[in-house]
Amino acid sequence: MDINTPFFKARASEALQDANLQQALGNLKQGFPHKRAIAVERMPEFEALRDQGRDLKNHILEHLDLYLEQFESKVTENGGQVHWARTGDDANRIILDICQQVNAKTVTKGKSMVSEETGLNDYLEKNGIQPVETDLGEYILQLRGDHPSHIIAPAIHLNLEDVSEAFHAHHNKPKSDDPVTLMQEARDALREKFVVADVGITGANFCVAETGSTIIVTNEGNGDLTQTLPKTHIVITSIEKVVPTLEDMTLFLRLLARSATGQEFTVYNTLSSGPRREGDQDGPENFHVVLVDNGRSEMVGSQFQDMLRCIRCSACMNHCPVYGAVGGHSYGWVYPGPMGSVLTPKMIGIEKGAALPNASTFCGKCESVCPVRIPLPKLMRHWREDEFSKHLTPKAARYGLGSWAFLAKRPALYRQFTKASSWGLKLLANSPFGGKKGKLESLPLASGWTDFRDMPAPQGETFMQQWKKRQNAEQTDGDAS
C-alpha cells in the first residue's frame, strides 16, 4: 500500500471539507462509543478485566519466545505448519509459494489488517492469483480499489450510494439502493467465490499456544466459509497475537467485543486447530500459519513494547476526536487513529510517519478506553522525542521552541518578555486594528489561531507585575503602622 502519511495535513484538510465523510464519521461517533458505554456499564468487573488484560499481555510479551515456540510445536503436532516471516515481503512470498504449490487460481480472504500491512492482495494479483475479499466491507473496498479507513469497520467512510455504484459496476444487475437487495447481491457473488476458491486466507485475533489453535471473530460468518471450504487454509497473523491458554483467550474475547462494538460476544468465534482429521466432516486438508514480525520483535524491550498489547478493538479511534474529525484515510497508511499513530512510525519510519504522533492534543481519551490500558499519548510522545532527537521536528517549531526555552530558563528576562507582550497585545487590541473589543481578530504569526477564532486580549499588566506592586504596598502599609 502506498505511504501517504507525510501528506496527513493536506489529506485531513480535504477530509474536513468532505460532507459525505463527515456524515459517516458522525454516525460512527453516535454508534460504537455509545454501545461500548452501555456494555461497560452492564459489566461491573470491566475495569478489573482491563487490568487483567494488561497484566496478561505484559506477561506474554515477557515470554513471547516461549509461547510462540509452544504454539508452533502444537500446530505441527496437529498436522499444520508454522512459517516465520521477518518482513511483510517475506510473508507475501511464503503465501504465494503455498498458493503455487496447490496451483491456486483464486483465493478467498477473510478480513486481515496484517495482510493490508504486507500488501498481500496486490502481491498475489501481480503473480496471477486473484484474491477475493469476503468481509462485506472489505469486498466493497476491493471492488472500488479502495482501502480500509477503520480496522473493524473498513468501509465506514462510504455511503449507500457508493456501494450501490460499485455493485452496479461489477455485479451485472440493475442498480439498486436497497440495502437488503445489495446484501443479497454480495451474498450471491461471494457464494460462487467460496465454492471455487483453492485457498482460503484469514487473519487471526489470537493464537492459542496450549492447543495450537487460531481464532477469528466475525459478525458475518464469511470467515468460516473462507477457512473451511477450500483445501488449503492459510492464517496470516502477527507474533504478538499469541496467548497461553484457551482460558486466557476468553478474557480477551470478553474485552474485545465490548470495546469494539459494545457486543457482549462477537457473533462468530471460530477456532482452527489444524487440518481436517480422520472422521471430520469438513475442514481444509492443509493448514498453514504465517507469523509476521515486521518490526514487532524490535519493539519488545523498547519504549514501545506496551503497543504490542493491542488487540485491535478500535476503541481508541472510535473515541478519538481527531480521528472523528478527519477519518482513517487521512492517516495515509494501514493503521489509523491513536493506535496507528504509534504503530505506523515503527513500520514506515519516523521520517515519513512523524505527522501522526503529532496529530494529537494528548487528550487521553484513547488511553481511558483501551481494553489493555496502552498509554497511547505517552507512546506518541516517545515518537516526538525520537523525531526531536533526530532533528526531524519542523524548523519553525524548533526555532519557536528554542526561543521560548531560552526565555523560560531565565526568569528575569522572561518577566520582561511577558510584560512587553501583554502590553503589546493589549495595545493592539485597543488600537483601531483591534477594534477595542477586548480581543484580537487577526494576528500576524498566529493566523492558525485567528483564522478560526478570536484571540482574547491580555487584561493589561502581568500578574507578576501586579503581585509585586501588591507586595510593595503591603510592605509600605506594614512600615506605616
Add this chain to the structure above:
Amino acid sequence: MSQQHTPQRPSPNVGLFITCLADMFRPSIGFATVKLLEQTGCRVSVPEQQTCCGQPAYNTGDRRTSAEIARMTIDAFAGYEYLVAPSGSCVGMIKYYPELFDAEDPYQQLAQSLADRSYEITSFLFDVIGIEALQAQLQQLTIPRTVTYHDSCSGLRQLGIKQQPRELLKQINGLQIEEMTEAETCCGFGGTFCVKYPEISNRMVSNKSEFINDSGADTLVGGDLGCLLNMAGKLQRLGKDTPDALVEARHVVELLADMLDTPGIGEQDVRRLKATTPTTDFALGTEITGSAAQPRK
C-alpha cells in the same frame, strides 16, 4: 486584599504557580486563586523564579529543556508545603517531572516530592482543605447564573478532577449547573496542536461551541485558561453578530472568589447577562430576566 485567616486552622504554606497564560492574559485568575487560598487559611507566596511548567518542550519531545525547566521549578518551590496552580494541565506537567530524571539523579526524588505536593486549585480546595472552609466565604451571586463546566483533559483524565469544581460551584447561591453534551471531549486546544493543525483544532472547537451553546447556560466555566481562550475565542467569532447572546467564559476561580467585576474572557466590558425571568439585581438596581436564572427545582 489581605484576608483574615480562618482561626484554629493550620495555615499551609502555599506557593502559587501562576501559569504562563494566566500571568500574561488574565492576572485576575491569579488574584482570585490567591483570594481563595487566603480565605481558607493558607499563607500564599509567589516564587519569583518560576516561568512556565515546561509542557511545550515536553510535548515537542525536547526532554533536555523540559528537565532544565523542571529543575528550575523544583528549586523555586522547594520551601513550600504545596504548589497550587489554576490549571490542571500545568499541574499535570509537574506530575511528569519525576520521569525526566534518572533514578540516581538527586532531582528525581525532589521531582517526586514536588509532584506529590502539587495541586490544581479546585482539587486543592476540595481534597486538601475541605469544602467547609470555603463554604462560609462563598458569596451569593448578585445576578443568578447558569453555568456549564468544560472538563479539561489533563485535569480530568490525569488528575481525576471532575466532581471537585462542581461540588464547589454548587455551594454558590444563585448558581445553577447545566451539563453540556460531551463535557469531557477535548476542545481542540492541545497547546501547540492548535497551531500545528489549525483546521482539525477548529473542527473540534466548533463542535464544542455547539455543545456549549446548546446547553442553555449563560456562562462557560473551566479550570484551564488555554482551553478557555480557545473556546471563548471561537464562541465570540461564531457569535460576533449577536454579542448580547454570547456565552460568557470564565475561569472557575473567578466565580468561587466572587471576582466577577472583570470582563469575561475576551470581552471589553463587564456584561450584564441576559435573563428572562424577572429578578431584582440589587447591585445594578435594574431588573433582569432569565429562565436560566431559576434555581434548579
